[in-house]
Amino acid sequence: MAVTSAPIAAAGRQGQSWSHVIAFVVMVGFFAIAPLFIYPLFLMKALCFALFACAFNLLLGYVGLLSFGHALYFGWASYLSAYAAKAWGFPPEFAILTGAATAAVLGLIAGSIAIRRQGIYFAMITLALAQMMYFFAVQAPFTGGEDGIQSVPRGWLFGLFDLRDQMTMYIAVLTIFLACFLLIYRIINSPFGEVLKAIRENEQRAISLGYKTDRYKLMAFVLSATFAGVAGATKAIVFQLASLTDVDWPMSGEVVLMALVGGLGTVFGPVAGAFIVVAMQNYLAQVGQWVLVIQGIIFVLCVLLFRRGVVGELAHYLRIRL
Amino acid sequence: MKRIVSLAALAAVLACGTAQAQMSDGVIKIGVMNDMSGTYADLTGPGSVVAAQMAVEDFGAAAKGLKVEIVGADHQNKPDVGSNVVRQWIDRDKVDVIVDVPTSSVALAVNQIVKDKNKVFLVSGAAASDLTGKACSPNTIHWTYDTWALANGTGNAIVKTGGKSWFFLTADYAFGHALERDTAAVVEKNGGKVVGRVRHPFPATDFSSFLLQAQSSKAQIIGLANAGADTTNAIKQASEFGITKAGQNLAALLIFISDVKSLGLQTAQGLIFTEAWYWDLNDANREFAKKFAARNRGIYPSMIHAGVYSAVTHYLKAVSELKSDADGKAVVAKMKSMPTQDPLFGKGTVRADGRKIHPMYLFEVKKPAESKGPWDLYKLRATIPTEEAFRPIKDGGCPLVSG
Numbered sequence: 119m120a121v122t123s124a125p126i127a128a129a130g131r132q133g134q135s136w137s138h139v140i141a142f143v144v145m146v147g148f149f150a151i152a153p154l155f156i157y158p159l160f161l162m163k164a165l166c167f168a169l170f171a172c173a174f175n176l177l178l179g180y181v182g183l184l185s186f187g188h189a190l191y192f193g194w195a196s197y198l199s200a201y202a203a204k205a206w207g208f209p210p211e212f213a214i215l216t217g218a219a220t221a222a223v224l225g226l227i228a229g230s231i232a233i234r235r236q237g238i239y240f241a242m243i244t245l246a247l248a249q250m251m252y253f254f255a256v257q258a259p260f261t262g263g264e265d266g267i268q269s270v271p272r273g274w275l276f277g278l279f280d281l282r283d284q285m286t287m288y289i290a291v292l293t294i295f296l297a298c299f300l301l302i303y304r305i306i307n308s309p310f311g312e313v314l315k316a317i318r319e320n321e322q323r324a325i326s327l328g329y330k331t332d333r334y335k336l337m338a339f340v341l342s343a344t345f346a347g348v349a350g351a352t353k354a355i356v357f358q359l360a361s362l363t364d365v366d367w368p369m370s371g372e373v374v375l376m377a378l379v380g381g382l383g384t385v386f387g388p389v390a391g392a393f394i395v396v397a398m399q400n401y402l403a404q405v406g407q408w409v410l411v412i413q414g415i416i417f418v419l420c421v422l423l424f425r426r427g428v429v430g431e432l433a434h435y436l437r438i439r440l
Numbered sequence: 441m442k443r444i445v446s447l448a449a450l451a452a453v454l455a456c457g458t459a460q461a462q463m464s465d466g467v468i469k470i471g472v473m474n475d476m477s478g479t480y481a482d483l484t485g486p487g488s489v490v491a492a493q494m495a496v497e498d499f500g501a502a503a504k505g506l507k508v509e510i511v512g513a514d515h516q517n518k519p520d521v522g523s524n525v526v527r528q529w530i531d532r533d534k535v536d537v538i539v540d541v542p543t544s545s546v547a548l549a550v551n552q553i554v555k556d557k558n559k560v561f562l563v564s565g566a567a568a569s570d571l572t573g574k575a576c577s578p579n580t581i582h583w584t585y586d587t588w589a590l591a592n593g594t595g596n597a598i599v600k601t602g603g604k605s606w607f608f609l610t611a612d613y614a615f616g617h618a619l620e621r622d623t624a625a626v627v628e629k630n631g632g633k634v635v636g637r638v639r640h641p642f643p644a645t646d647f648s649s650f651l652l653q654a655q656s657s658k659a660q661i662i663g664l665a666n667a668g669a670d671t672t673n674a675i676k677q678a679s680e681f682g683i684t685k686a687g688q689n690l691a692a693l694l695i696f697i698s699d700v701k702s703l704g705l706q707t708a709q710g711l712i713f714t715e716a717w718y719w720d721l722n723d724a725n726r727e728f729a730k731k732f733a734a735r736n737r738g739i740y741p742s743m744i745h746a747g748v749y750s751a752v753t754h755y756l757k758a759v760s761e762l763k764s765d766a767d768g769k770a771v772v773a774k775m776k777s778m779p780t781q782d783p784l785f786g787k788g789t790v791r792a793d794g795r796k797i798h799p800m801y802l803f804e805v806k807k808p809a810e811s812k813g814p815w816d817l818y819k820l821r822a823t824i825p826t827e828e829a830f831r832p833i834k835d836g837g838c839p840l841v842s843g
Contacts, residue, residue, distance in 0.1 A: 157524075157527075157528050157531070157532060159524055159527050159528065160524055160528070163520060163524060256613045256642060257612070257613050257614070259614065262614075263613055263614035263615055264544055264545055264613075264614070264615055265544050265545050265548055265568060265570070266519060266545040266548070266549075268545075268548045268549055268552060268575070269552045353520070357519070357520050357523050357524075357549070358523075358549075358552070359519055359520070359523065359545075359548075359549050361518075361519045361520075361545045361549075362545070363517075363518045363519060363520065363545075364520075399516065399518075399521055400521065400524055400525070402514075403513045403514050403515065403516070403521060403525050405514075408477075409476070409477055409514050409516065410477050
C-alpha cells in the first residue's frame, strides 16, 4: 500500500507546490507594484494584519485549535515594542524582537494552561487569559491607559535605513511579512506540520501512534503567538503608537473573521481575508455611520455564500490547493 | 485611489479667482473625523459635519471668494484607523485642517501627525487635557472643554453653591484616578471635605454595593469619577435606590447632553455637571440649535457640535486674513493672535499653549415637571468665569510656553 500510494502522494504534492509557487509569485508581484496605486500606510497595516491572520490560521487551520484570545499576543507585543522603542531607545529591529519575545513568553504561559482543555473550553480559557491581560493593560501605568503609548519613534533599521521614509518602511514591513509567511509555510509543510494536521484530523489516533500531542499543540501555540507578536510589534512601529484597541477582545474576534473570510486552512486565505477586512475598515470610514452595517452585511454574505472563504472557494473551483 | 464615496459635502463651490489662487491647491479642505457609529455618534458624529457646514455657510465663504470643501470620516474609535485616515487625507487628498476627533488615544495620535506634517488640528471632541499640557503642539488648538475644566468646574462651583461634603465613586484605572484626584483637590481648596471614596472595577455593571456605601456616608454630593456607560449605569442604579430623592446629589464629572437625553429626566433629575455650552442659554444659541436640529435628524447640538462651529469659524477668519492655508503653524499663530468672536461662544481668546478659553457652566438636570419640551433638560446653577474655567497656563507643563 505504501508503494502504490507514494507516487500519487508525491504527484499531488508536486501539483500543490506548483500552485503555491504561482500564487506566491502573484502575491509578491502585487505587493511590489501595489504602493504605486494604493496608499502605502494602508498596505503596511494590511500586511501586519495579514501576518497576524496567518499566525492565527497556523493554530486554527492546521491544528484545529480555536484561540479566542490572540489579541493578547498581538497587543502586548505592540505595547512592549512601542515601549522599548520609545522609553529605552531601542532600534526598530530590537523593538520588534522584544515584542515577539514577549508574545512567545505569554504564549508559552497561556498555551500550557489552555491546551489541557478542548473545544469551547479551550477558546474560553484563551479568552479569559487575554481579558485578564487586557485589564492589566488598562491599569498598568506604562501602557498609558486609554491614551496608549504615543509618538513612538520609527528610528533607523540596522542603523542604515531611515524608516521615517514611507517607502523604506513599506519595504521593511514587506520583508518581515514575507519572511514570516515563508517560515509559516515551511512549518506547515514540515514533518512537524504533518503531525499537527494529524492532530487536527484525529487527536486520539495521533496519540495512539505515539505522538505526545500536548507538546505539539503547545509548540504550535507558542509559534502562533510569536508570529502574532511580530505582527503586533511591527504595527506599533508603523503607526508609532500602541493602544488598548489591539489588546481588547474585538481584536481577537477580528482575526477570526479575517481567517474565515479568507479561507481557513489555506495558505493564502488569511492574507486575502486580512486585506478585505482592513480595506473595509479604512475605505468605508468615509461612508460614516454605515461602516458597521455594511461590514455586517458582507460577513453575512460570506457565511452564506462562501463557506470556504474567498481563497478556499477559488481553490475549490480551480481544483487546486492554495 | 480617489475616494469618491464619502460624506463629503461641497459647501461652497463658487469662487472668484484671486483669493483662491493663494490657497494650497486652491481649496480649503476641512476633514471632520469622529465616531460616526459608536458610543459618541450622537455627541459628535454626523452632527459635527453639519456644524462645520453651517460655519462655512454663515461665514459666507463663497461670497468672500474662498472655496471650502468638507470631508467626513469615522475613526471607529481606533487610533490606527484614525491615524491612517488622517495621513491619507493630508498626503493624498490635500486636507488642510482636521476637526473634532473624540477619543483621547486617537486625538493624541492625530496631534502628532498634524504637527509632523504642519497642518492644523482643531480639537472639539476629545477631553484629554494633555493636548494643551505635555503633548501641546504649535499646530493644535483645543477648543471646547477638557477633563481639567470639567473636574474644576464641577468641584469648584458645587462647593460654592453649598455642596460641602463629597463621596467619590471612581473607575479603577488611570483616567478615573486622575479625575478623582483633580476634583478632590479643587473641593478641598474651596473648603469642602471628601468624606470617603470607593473604587469600582472598569467597566462595571453592578454598582449597588458602591452606591450603598455612598449613601451611608451621608455625603451631600456623590462624585462620579468615571465615564460613558459606567456613568450612565451608576446614575440609573442611583435613581433606583432613590438616592437623589433622599437628598443626596450626584455630580457627574464626564457626561454630555446625549447621555442625559437617553437617560431621561425621570432618572437623571438632580444630576449636576459642567459643560461649555447649552442650546437654551441665549437667543443666538437657540436660533443655532433650531437650524442645526432641522439638518441633523432632529437631534439638538451638543457642546462639541457648537465647538466645531466656533472653531471652524475662527479658522476661516484667520485663513482669509492670511490669504493662505499652506503653513499650519502660521495659521494657528494667527488664530492665537486674533480674539475669537462668534455667535455661540461670544468673545474669547486662544492661549499660547493652544487652549481656547471661555466661561464654563454648571448645570443641573431638571425635574420632569419643570421641563417644557423634549430637549429642555438643564437649568443653570452657576457660571464659571473664563479666567477660572481652565487650567492655568503655567500648570500644564506645555513645552511651548515654559521656554
